[in-house]
Amino acid sequence: MSEKAINFNRNAEKVTFDKEHRQKINFNISQYDKAVEKGKQQYDHLEIAKQRAANIKHKSLAQLDKYLVEFETNFTRNGGKVLWARHAEEAATMIIKLIKDEQVKKVVKSKSMTSEEIKLNEHLEKNGIQSLETDLGEFIVQLAGEKPYHIVTPAMHKSKEEVANLFHQKFQTDTESTPEQITAYTRALLREEFQQAGAGITGANFLLADIGGIALTENEGNGLMSMAFPKLHIVIAGIEKMLPSVDDLDLFWPLLATHGTGQVMTAYNSIVTAARQQSDSSTQMVVVLLDNGRSKLLEKSRQRSALSCIRCGACLNVCPVYKNIGGYTYDTTYTGPIGSVITPHMQEMKENKHLSFASSLCGACTEVCPVKIPLHELLLLNRAQAVSEGWTLPKERFVMKNSTRVLNNRRLVDFAGAGTKNLVLKYFFGSQWGNRRILPKFAKKSFNQLWREQNS
């Protein structure tokens, strides 16, 4: 078992029995559930909208090479620059160089999971560049020295009292501060920072091939300011974020809003095709297109649909495993069902295969996904891949091989009595079954034996 898997099991056990944690998560997810129910009412035929979105994403992935070139051609024509990063390290190096070339010492960032993926904040810090998260949830976890807990709501694991205490420690605000007071305080604090920052870093919810632009969705306006104030705007985006046309946004924007937060539309939706226009042409916009394992996943025709993900977070909120073990147990950038599906491809299967096994396979994730990714089936495909690549333990291989042999042969199944079978079950499966579940017991007589007796 990999070290990551051992830590995963240990932390899962700990977090699952943390009642306070469970209470906070259940409360926050229940708020989300109510909002989503309301948001969905805007659709007469949600299933048709989801199917259309899945089809567009399928088309986009099937011709990704063409759309990427189209995007680059159009974006360059608009005056922007495109950089291609094969992996996380390369993307971070490119961004640091861009910032250093402009002698920038402070950057403002809007929420971007892709920047988390390349560990951008750590790289910036190492290079003496101050980086400030400007999304409130991200700002809170940055203040706390933590990573985002959830791909849409990074501070979901914190109660309002914990946030008030954190602000009191850092800024000496009142320990009884309300969420409104904390928001107002942060807004005033960040306003100054936007004006001083030399560069703004954002992600992109979508890349738009036909107009050579990016679409950015957010609720606080901080993304807009991160793009508009600094002279240098850097976008970091995975290559899979591509949509063929700007016209597709009328479908994707409401789908993302409804499944992400339960809104009809997110508050701020921007389409940006070039840097802010300035008479001295000192502004620039650069899009860093990140591969980092995506093309490896694209090669797999049955698994590539995972790249359709629009990062709405709905599959996390509905997942019984996520709700119990929480976001940090995964120890990955992308958590929940989608994280368990893509992480073994974006990183190593050997180190991350346990994620695909940590699922009840209930299919709730597949049911809610707005782009119809068959998540629970993809988890099974990952499991199959892990087995065929030989990443299972010798004991597991031994058990699977021999139990298949026995179960395929009626004579062998009936060879031993129930007592012996129960002993075998306990010895070979007891530890994996866990000490919180009761192993099933073989009946004294098998169904086959009873059938024969009663029908002879």
Ligand code: SF4
């Ligand atoms: S897999 Fe589907 S439900 Fe999960 S985050 Fe992506 S788009 Fe949303």
